[in-house]
Amino acid sequence: MSTPFNPVPAERVGDQSASIWTEFAALAVENKAVNLGQGFPDGSAPKFVTDILKKISEKPEMVDGHQYTRGYGHPKLVETLAKWYSYLYEVAVNASDDILITVGAYHALYYAFLAWINEGDEVIIIEPAFDCYGPQIKFAGGVPVPVLMKLPEGADRACDFKIDFVELEAKINTNTKMIVINNPHNPTGKLFSYSELQRTADLAKKYNLIVVADEVYEFHVENTFNVQGVWKMEMVRFASLPGMYERTISIGSAGKIFSVTGWKLGWAIAPKKLLAPLKANHQNCASSCSTPTQLAVAEALEYEFPKYLFRPFKSYLAYKLPKEICKKCRKMSVMLKKANFTTIWPDAGFFMLADYSNVKNVPNFKESVQEESQAESDEPEPQIEVEDPADLMFARWLCREKKIAVIPLTAFYSTNEDKNANDKMIRVCFFKKEETLNKAKKVLDKLSQ
Numbered sequence: 001m002s003t004p005f006n007p008v009p010a011e012r013v014g015d016q017s018a019s020i021w022t023e024f025a026a027l028a029v030e031n032k033a034v035n036l037g038q039g040f041p042d043g044s045a046p047k048f049v050t051d052i053l054k055k056i057s058e059k060p061e062m063v064d065g066h067q068y069t070r071g072y073g074h075p076k077l078v079e080t081l082a083k084w085y086s087y088l089y090e091v092a093v094n095a096s097d098d099i100l101i102t103v104g105a106y107h108a109l110y111y112a113f114l115a116w117i118n119e120g121d122e123v124i125i126i127e128p129a130f131d132c133y134g135p136q137i138k139f140a141g142g143v144p145v146p147v148l149m150k151l152p153e154g155a156d157r158a159c160d161f162k163i164d165f166v167e168l169e170a171k172i173n174t175n176t177k178m179i180v181i182n183n184p185h186n187p188t189g190k191l192f193s194y195s196e197l198q199r200t201a202d203l204a205k206k207y208n209l210i211v212v213a214d215e216v217y218e219f220h221v222e223n224t225f226n227v228q229g230v231w232k233m234e235m236v237r238f239a240s241l242p243g244m245y246e247r248t249i250s251i252g253s254a255g256k257i258f259s260v261t262g263w264k265l266g267w268a269i270a271p272k273k274l275l276a277p278l279k280a281n282h283q284n285c286a287s288s289c290s291t292p293t294q295l296a297v298a299e300a301l302e303y304e305f306p307k308y309l310f311r312p313f314k315s316y317l318a319y320k321l322p323k324e325i326c327k328k329c330r331k332m333s334v335m336l337k338k339a340n341f342t343t344i345w346p347d348a349g350f351f352m353l354a355d356y357s358n359v360k361n362v363p364n365f366k367e368s369v370q371e372e373s374q375a376e377s378d379e380p381e382p383q384i385e386v387e388d389p390a391d392l393m394f395a396r397w398l399c400r401e402k403k404i405a406v407i408p409l410t411a412f413y414s415t416n417e418d419k420n421a422n423d424k425m426i427r428v429c430f431f432k433k434e435e436t437l438n439k440a441k442k443v444l445d446k447l448s449q
């Protein structure tokens, strides 16, 4: 008789429950809900970008469009990215040494942790935080160390979320190797100020830390023009701070910047020495990324560059994209407020947090779970442990009963204590086509009655 086949997954895989994205994507489909959950635009991608891909697909003879390309990145893509980021960071970015093209920003983040984190190394992450940082750090053998950003009572703007730098410094010890800074920030929509970034940079320097700067929403920022019509960029890229390029791995996403998230193309940018171990991982992992999308993104970036610099009003990245996002943001804010949510106005990105405490007719989930379970049992007063945070139960109820999918804020905290202290908000993605926003409006209008 053969031994029963009962394989045990590797310990590093850890918790195998479905991620919040998996749960809510399925729940939205199952309930035919308006999906304001996951961060992607559901309208048309920019035509000038998809037209480039179409042109490439119409030339099957094009070897540099359809066959394996240079492993670390298509030559045309790394050339144009070097030009863009040399300008944006005000540092000479070397096309062949300092750029690695990856399968989306997720992959670039994963490489950064795998390449630099050893067993027991600690990585500071600012919570609430994009939820893959913790698991990726643990995969690499590291220990994620959360530092909380707090929103003062009554505050209603994302810029009011503040890092306590004294607490941050207190969490740094001899095991600390890295800090992750996500700017513009998901899920809060905060855009870090120059002084906040500079304080982070001072600590990185003082304790000799590597900085992972996740800047996938770097172009989702409304820029301003002063009275002379001179364009002022609000986004401060971490690598552009004095002396920071040498210790920063900057993470970008073509999917996010050109609103083609399904293309799953991203990059890591860092000086040669810092990037080399990421490249070593890549050559034995993905080895190279999809060639036609790399070429299309390269051509789209080339087309955009002079516009971005000299005719910003004609530029998708400088003007059209942020303008469209701001318009949708205003619309979403009005809709949510009407339904008695308290919105937290974002500085950038395409997410908004909203407190649901004053929404009418929301069941008391903890009590209803208790009642249900008492009804099922004849035992007197069982002690029920309700493990799921209130916002998760609210989001499930909203999706099942009201047909609108959002993400609970607690998904972006790692400890139960912090989840329990922050269980009154949801995150909505407002970068959705008018039809979706109008459907959401109908649902939200009913909530207000």
Ligand SMILES: Cc1ncc(COP(=O)(O)O)c(C=O)c1O
Pocket (backbone or CB within 6 Å): 039, 103, 104, 105, 106, 107, 130, 182, 186, 214, 216, 252, 253, 254, 255, 256, 261, 264, 265, 266
């Ligand atoms: C902060 C942040 N970083 C990275 C990513 C991953 O981007 P990509 O789709 O390019 O892998 C996302 C996607 O939502 C994100 O919000």
